[in-house]
Amino acid sequence: MDAKSAARDRFKSAQDHLVELSHRIHAHPELGFEEEQASSWLCETLADAGFSVQKGICGLPTAFRARAGSGPLHIGICAEYDCLPGIGHACGHNIIATSAVGAALAAAKVADEVGLTVTVIGTPAEEVGNASGKILLLERGAFEGIHAAMMVHPAPFDMLRAKIIAASMFEVHYTGKESHASAFPELGVNAADALTVAQTALGLLRQHIRSTDRIHGIVTNGGAAPNVVPAHTSAKYIIRSETLDQLTELRPRIYRCFEAGALATGSTIELTGGDKPYAEMRHDEVMAALYRRNSEALGRQFPNLGEWETRPTGSTDMGNVSLAMPAIHPMIGINSLPAVNHQPEFAAHCITADADKALADGAVAMAWTCIDLATDQGIRARLMAPR
Numbered sequence: 001m002d003a004k005s006a007a008r009d010r011f012k013s014a015q016d017h018l019v020e021l022s023h024r025i026h027a028h029p030e031l032g033f034e035e036e037q038a039s040s041w042l043c044e045t046l047a048d049a050g051f052s053v054q055k056g057i058c059g060l061p062t063a064f065r066a067r068a069g070s071g072p073l074h075i076g077i078c079a080e081y082d083c084l085p086g087i088g089h090a091c092g093h094n095i096i097a098t099s100a101v102g103a104a105l106a107a108a109k110v111a112d113e114v115g116l117t118v119t120v121i122g123t124p125a126e127e128v129g130n131a132s133g134k135i136l137l138l139e140r141g142a143f144e145g146i147h148a149a150m151m152v153h154p155a156p157f158d159m160l161r162a163k164i165i166a167a168s169m170f171e172v173h174y175t176g177k178e179s180h181a182s183a184f185p186e187l188g189v190n191a192a193d194a195l196t197v198a199q200t201a202l203g204l205l206r207q208h209i210r211s212t213d214r215i216h217g218i219v220t221n222g223g224a225a226p227n228v229v230p231a232h233t234s235a236k237y238i239i240r241s242e243t244l245d246q247l248t249e250l251r252p253r254i255y256r257c258f259e260a261g262a263l264a265t266g267s268t269i270e271l272t273g274g275d276k277p278y279a280e281m282r283h284d285e286v287m288a289a290l291y292r293r294n295s296e297a298l299g300r301q302f303p304n305l306g307e308w309e310t311r312p313t314g315s316t317d318m319g320n321v322s323l324a325m326p327a328i329h330p331m332i333g334i335n336s337l338p339a340v341n342h343q344p345e346f347a348a349h350c351i352t353a354d355a356d357k358a359l360a361d362g363a364v365a366m367a368w369t370c371i372d373l374a375t376d377q378g379i380r381a382r383l384m385a386p387r
């Protein structure tokens with residue numbers, strides 16, 4: 001039997017368990033850095049399959065590494081398993097986690113035969129927007145020794161190289177002074193007005209930024225009562241640009257809008273976060289082409305998406321990984337339209353038959369791509385060359 005058939009058979013022997021695990025993670029959504037159950041269940045599955053597992057690596061209790069094989073080419077497969085506040089697994093990270101484990105089990109079956117080491121890197125807290133799992137794991141050495149990395153991410157349809165842009169999340173806190181809003185308003189300093197001024201300034205700024213920039217946020221504290229001048233208000237914002245360089249240009253212009261709110265009202269401002277942004281994704285063209293071929297061999301299709309191909313989508317800390325080593329992040333379709341990521345309706349789609357098929361196809365296509373990377377001497381040499 002050839003290596004790819006052996007890998008697929010190994011996946012099939014684990015498929016029922018992985019589908020059950022995907023549904024279990026979906027039924028027990030956990031926020032970023034709190035994914036105690038999901039990370040434990042994934043580690044158990046990998047340990048039972050003979051992987052050498054380290055949980056709680058790099059000071060992150062819900063991060064892990066699980067390694068199998070001893071070949072010289074070392075591929076990392078990233079697993080995400082955090083949910084979104086309020087809407088559960090509306091980004092389908094249950095599928096990401098279980099397809100990563102499935103790919104690793106399948107590739108491990110033939111790892112020594114093809115000269116491969118495969119490591120699942122359990123990367124918490126993809127959705128947090130700043131200082132997320134992969135960013136901290138990269139900083140703290142969890143990716144050391146890994147030559148290339150991959151993962152698949154659920155989406156309404158298959159898309160090989162989504163345009164993934166840089167992003168930075170930060171919080172703003174204003175402090176003013178309470179007072180009776182009617183009897184003694186002149187003694188108050190209105191921290192809610194500071195947010196209003198900032199949002200107005202941001203609205204005006206939108207005329208003068210790149211059409212590909214994004215600014216979006218929520219007020220997390222707008223005051224306590226209408227008859228008390230708000231003394232404490234806060235908001236969370238995410239800003240995005242096509243690249244980290246463009247984001248660096250945009251950031252001070254955004255911050256000045258928030259400072260304008262403090263200046264106009266006499267509040268004080270504190271800005272936190274925003275220090276460890278998500279980078280744009282640099283897709284490795286060779287790896288992407290191999291993934292596509294393997295995926296199509298499984299019967300999947302990459303539709304012509306017109307303007308969707310080039311319009312900026314979301315952001316992911318896999319972008320930071322892709323600047324450090326060759327990497328891919330194909331979107332895998334779960335046939336959810338009109339539901340799209342970050343909607344409750346999308347969450348409901350992440351445990352359908354189409355979602356379970358995406359888990360299986362993503363796992364096998366990634367395992368086969370690992371085998372291709374290991375068995376093409378030219379590609380292997382490029383990936384293993386010192387960076």
Ligand SMILES: [Zn+2]
Binds near residue numbers: 091092
């Ligand atoms: Zn996601």
Ligand SMILES: [Zn+2]
Binds near residue numbers: 127
């Ligand atoms: Zn998401």
